[in-house]
Amino acid sequence: MIAAPPYAGNMTTNAAGAKAIRRPVERVAVTVPARLHLGFLDLNGGLGRRFGSFGITLDSPQTRLTVGWSDALAAEGPDAGRALAHLEKVTRHFGVADKLRLTVERAIPSHIGLGSGTQLALATGVAVARLHGLDVKTRAIAHLLDRGARSSIGIAAFEQGGVILDGGRGDTDEPPPVLSRFAFPEQWRILLIFDQASHGVHGPAEIEAFHRLPPFPAEDAARLCRMVLMIALPALAEEDLDRFGGAVAELQRTVGDHFAPVQGARFMSPAVADVLAWLEAQGICGVGQSSWGPTGFAIIPSEADAETLLAAARRRWPDESNLAFQISRGRNRGGEIELVPSTD
Secondary structure, three states: OOOOOOOOOOEEEOOOOOEEEOOOEEEEEEEEEEEEEEEEEEOOOOOOOEEEEEEEEEEEEEEEEEEEEOOOOEEEOOOHHHHHHHHHHHHHHHOOOOOEEEEEEEOOOOOOOOOHHHHHHHHHHHHHHHHOOOOOOHHHHHHHOOOOOOOOHHHHHHHOOOEEEEOOEOOOOOOOOEEEEEOOOOOOEEEEEEEOOOOOOOOHHHHHHHHHOOOOOHHHHHHHHHHHHHHHHHHHHOOOHHHHHHHHHHHHHHHHHHHHHHHOOOOOOHHHHHHHHHHHHOOOOOEEEOOOOOOEEEEEOOHHHHHHHHHHHHHHOOHHHOEEEEEEOEOOOOOEEEEEEOOO
16 A cells, blocks of 8 residues: 655654654545537547537536545545446556545436536545645546546536637647637526436447447538527627527537437437427527536526426426436536645
8 A cells, every 4th residue: 555645744643653644634625617518619530620519608507526544545425346447557657655545425317418527536536636635637637537538628617617618629639719608698508408207328328339430521610610600609708698599409410410310310219309498488599408418508598587497497497307407507617626634
């Protein structure tokens, strides 16, 4: 077992003359937000970079975990298996003490399109680094734990929140650079639609899916890039939901139709697709599916409007439909890190 390097100036000697380490931090708690992945701008890659992601940080749901000293390496709570694998890899890579206990207090549901895997990995890596007093960049942790291969939306959501655009993957394995970050308007809300009987494509199946997709037309990539730069981002800056939502919906249609051979349709879940069509009929233009889904979303102009639509949706699709609904705000700040000092 690898022992943790002592903190400078924190060595003490007990009555028997043996040296012990006084740890200034007893445990670290990290809370991280979910995110919507609105779509890829350039799946063609003809200019040397591929993907290019557009996304929104959500205030809920969230993952929260704590890492503290223990007598053995252990993890408990939702997604404990994945968290333990990250814990083992981080401690081994940095050569630090592995007598740690990780507790996942709450977790973003897995494989539903909200970035749970990236946020769990980042939260685990950052917690271990801060517990041991290491100055490690978030992107370095993402790279170590194999996150951000195609998109930096989850990393940027952890670091700063807001509405994020990245520049796609180049010829390295580094996470794509973040090109733009805007605040999500405070008055807008996001209605999330969950299909509790379905999961999105993930793991090896996701990698295989990208290999099976047909070539993405260069003219569609050019149109999407222009639309995001010249419509979506200016509309966001001016808080014009109609134009922003319209651009998001067009991005969703184009990318969703490209992924239809894998998903079976524009959207992964037929039930979620029904809700999105109903929302569009109510005049809501900014609708779509996050990542591989099945979670759907609708961008709503106000809290009152969101509450009205939420109540109507729950009446139309009761619990036995396997659909669930939640209102979230956009989140304009990143994750939260709390250091609990030792009482020794």
